[in-house]
Amino acid sequence: MIGQVFSWLTDSAHWTDTPIDTGIATQLLAHIRFSLIAVGIAAAIALPLGLLIGHTRRATFLVAGANALRSLPSVGLLVLLTVLIAPHFYGRTDIGYVIPTEIVLVLLAVPPILSNTYAGVDNVSPAVTDAAKGMGMTERQILFGVELPCSLPLIFSGLRSATLQVIATATIASFVPLGGLGRFIYDGLQQQDYPQMISGGVLVAALAMAADLLLALIQRSVVSRGLSGRFSRAVVVTSTSERTEVEAG
Amino acid sequence: MTSMTSTSSSPWHFFGYFLDHRSQDLSWLWTHAWLSVVPVIIGLLIALPLGWLSRRYGWLYPPMVSITGLLYTIPSIALFVLVPPLLGLSSLNPVQVPIALTVYSVALLVRVVADGLASVPDEVNQAATAIGYGGVRRLFAVELPIAVPVIAAGLRVATVSNVSMVAIAGTIGMSNLGQLFQLGKDLSTPTAYYPPIVLGIVLCVLLALVLDGLIILLTRVLTPWRRAVPSR
Numbered sequence: 266m267i268g269q270v271f272s273w274l275t276d277s278a279h280w281t282d283t284p285i286d287t288g289i290a291t292q293l294l295a296h297i298r299f300s301l302i303a304v305g306i307a308a309a310i311a312l313p314l315g316l317l318i319g320h321t322r323r324a325t326f327l328v329a330g331a332n333a334l335r336s337l338p339s340v341g342l343l344v345l346l347t348v349l350i351a352p353h354f355y356g357r358t359d360i361g362y363v364i365p366t367e368i369v370l371v372l373l374a375v376p377p378i379l380s381n382t383y384a385g386v387d388n389v390s391p392a393v394t395d396a397a398k399g400m401g402m403t404e405r406q407i408l409f410g411v412e413l414p415c416s417l418p419l420i421f422s423g424l425r426s427a428t429l430q431v432i433a434t435a436t437i438a439s440f441v442p443l444g445g446l447g448r449f450i451y452d453g454l455q456q457q458d459y460p461q462m463i464s465g466g467v468l469v470a471a472l473a474m475a476a477d478l479l480l481a482l483i484q485r486s487v488v489s490r491g492l493s494g495r496f497s498r499a500v501v502v503t504s505t506s507e508r509t510e511v512e513a514g
Numbered sequence: 515m516t517s518m519t520s521t522s523s524s525p526w527h528f529f530g531y532f533l534d535h536r537s538q539d540l541s542w543l544w545t546h547a548w549l550s551v552v553p554v555i556i557g558l559l560i561a562l563p564l565g566w567l568s569r570r571y572g573w574l575y576p577p578m579v580s581i582t583g584l585l586y587t588i589p590s591i592a593l594f595v596l597v598p599p600l601l602g603l604s605s606l607n608p609v610q611v612p613i614a615l616t617v618y619s620v621a622l623l624v625r626v627v628a629d630g631l632a633s634v635p636d637e638v639n640q641a642a643t644a645i646g647y648g649g650v651r652r653l654f655a656v657e658l659p660i661a662v663p664v665i666a667a668g669l670r671v672a673t674v675s676n677v678s679m680v681a682i683a684g685t686i687g688m689s690n691l692g693q694l695f696q697l698g699k700d701l702s703t704p705t706a707y708y709p710p711i712v713l714g715i716v717l718c719v720l721l722a723l724v725l726d727g728l729i730i731l732l733t734r735v736l737t738p739w740r741r742a743v744p745s746r
Contacts, residue, residue, distance in 0.1 A: 266599040336674050336722040338681040341715040344695040348702045348711060433589030440685050441699070450595055454686055459605040466592035473587045 269460040270467065279464075287444065289468065296445040296472065299363075299435045303370030304428050310371070311378035312420070318379075319386025319416070320408050328383050331376040339434050343369045347441045359443060366438040373434055374427035381423025385416025414489055421484040425477055432473045436465075446472065523707045528716060531709035539694070543717055546690040549683070550676040550725060553612050554669060557619025558627075564620070565627025566653065575628060582621040590679040593617065594686060611683040618679070619672045626668030630661030659736065666733040670726050677722040681714070691717050 273279060274289075281288045311331075318324055346365030354361030389412050397411045439447030446469045453462025485493070522530065532539055568574040588596070593614040598605050601613070634657045642656040684692010694714030701707040734741070 266602075270599065336677070336719050336726075338678045338691075338695075338715060338718040340678075340681050340685055340692060341695050341711060341718060344699050345708070345711045345715065348698065348706045348708065352706065429587055429589075433591065436589055436591050437682060437685065447591070450591060450686070454606075459599075462595050462605070463599050466595040469592040470588045470596065473589055473592075474584070477587045 266459070266463070270463045273460040273464045274467065287448065289446075289449075292444055292446050292448050293468065293472065296432070296435055296447075296469075299366060299370065299438060299443075299445060300428070300431045300476075303367055303431045303435070304374055304424070306367070307371045307374030307378055307427060307431075308424065311375045311423075312382055315379045315382025315420075316386055316408060316413065319383045320404075320412060322387070325383070328380050331379045334372055335376055337372075339369055339373055340437055340440065342372070343434075343437060343441055351441075362438070362441055362443040366435070366441065366443055370431045370434055373430050377427045377430070378420075378423045381419045381426075382416065385419030385423075386412045388419070389415045415492065417488045418484070418492055421480065421488065425480045425484075428476050428480060429473055432469065432476060436469050523705065523709065525708035525712045528709045528713040532713050539713065539717070542689065542691050542693055543721065546677070546680050546692075546718075547721055547725070549611060549615065549680045549690060550673060550721065553615035554619045554623075554672045554676060556612075556616050557623050557672065558665075558669065560616070560620045561623035561627050564624045566631060568624065568628045569631040578628070579625050582624045585617055585621040590614065590618070591682055591686070594683055606687060608688075611680065611688055615676055615679060619676070622672050623665070623668050626665055627661070630664035630668075631657055633664050634660045662733060662736050663740070666729055670729050673725045673729065674722045677718055677725065681718055691721075 279288060280290050282291055314327065318327060343365060346368055347362060350365045351361035354364075386408075393411060393415065394407055397407045402410065435445050436447035436450065438445050439451045442448075442451070446465055449465030449468065450462050453459060453465060485495075564578065568578040594611055595605075597603070597610040597614050597617075598607050603610060638656065638660065639652070642652045647656055680688075680690050681692040681695065684690045684694075685696060691714050694710040694717075698707060698709075698711035698714065701710065
């Protein structure tokens with residue numbers, strides 16, 4: 266079976282479009298497009314909201330409310346919204362399927378980004394913000410110059426788990442029926458073409474890992490070394506000894 | 515497929531739909547509940563020794579966390595279809611979903627167990643050793659009970675996300691509440707027919723809430739000393 270999957274994946278005919286079938290390349294791009302749109306919208310909503318809630322420590326019920334969304338079954342929501350929305354766009358484009366899919370994906374991506382951004386800002390030590398205030402920084406400067414950089418590790422972990430969930434769930438978009446890598450899984454299932462189905466699984470898993478790796482690399486270059494602790498050995502020794510001195514004193 | 519005995523297609527008719535197809539829906543709910551719980555229990559049994567090892571031997575912790583984190587990046591539906599060829603089972607085997615969910619539970623819980631054991635204060639361990647608790651006995655009588663709240667938090671995440679993932683397995687032909695979504699989609703081809711879809715969502719959310727509540731309750735029973743301490 267593994268050999269069959271390998272030959273299915275390496276068959277160049279499966280990568281390009283034909284009049285009957287859409288190839289891997291097109292579906293991969295479609296999958297990436299759905300996911301990027303969803304994560305983009307979710308980040309545009311959840312990042313500013315999380316920063317604001319964390320900074321002002323008000324309206325924290327929004328974070329709890331967003332977390333309650335997580336118990337909703339994503340497939341069920343997707344089918345419900347599709348049945349609700351798709352008939353209004355019948356026969357024109359696939360926009361009637363794209364809208365419900367994007368709504369579900371955004372709903373999935375908002376909670377991890379929102380709760381992690383909030384937790385990140387909330388966890389910044391009061392001593393640090395007090396010091397910033399003492400130096401004469403304005404509220405805006407504290408938020409963007411101190412709290413935001415300090416909460417980046419948590420924000421990134423939220424973004425990464427949101428991205429993983431979106432890529433995973435974009436697969437289910439093919440159930441309603443839309444393009445994307447899930448097409449191979451559901452088509453393979455229907456045609457009892459198991460190499461195709463398993464190849465779809467391999468492709469989705471590979472895309473998820475690649476996206477996570479990419480975000481990890483971005484995180485590495487963006488997050489301050491003072492937070493991640495990635496120093497050369499010589500610096501680590503001095504910095505830890507300094508820290509213990511501060512704590513002792 | 516059962517015939518449509520009820521004519522109303524209103525979303526609020528889901529309870530009537532449930533009454534009309536009670537035995538089928540209950541059997542799906544039952545399977546769904548089993549599929550959500552059993553993998554977490556097996557996952558915990560596997561994660562306990564792995565988590566203990568990565569706590570006991572510190573150098574094991576980073577590789578253990580990265581490997582399990584990598585497993586967690588695999589989308590659930592991909593893992594469902596990847597399990598049979600990797601284990602040499604036939605495609606669409608009834609055990610592929612529980613195996614995949616067990617893998618996720620292990621991936622999540624190894625880190626949780628290790629962090630939970632790490633949350634036990636050093637003084638407590640030293641005190642336990644001083645009054646004669648050694649090795650295994652200290653682990654089971656002192657460290658694990660104190661780690662229960664942290665482990666339970668991980669169990670809640672694993673169980674609630676399992677409920678949603680089992681529903682996804684329903685769309686590739688597995689017999690559980692996900693079938694209600696398949697059914698609703700199939701019945702909605704000419705005009706929208708909401709009852710099975712809404713019923714599926716309601717039952718999934720209720721199941722997640724009940725399982726979550728059970729874990730909270732179990733945590734309270736297992737940690738009586740947390741209630742004895744006056745609240746801050």
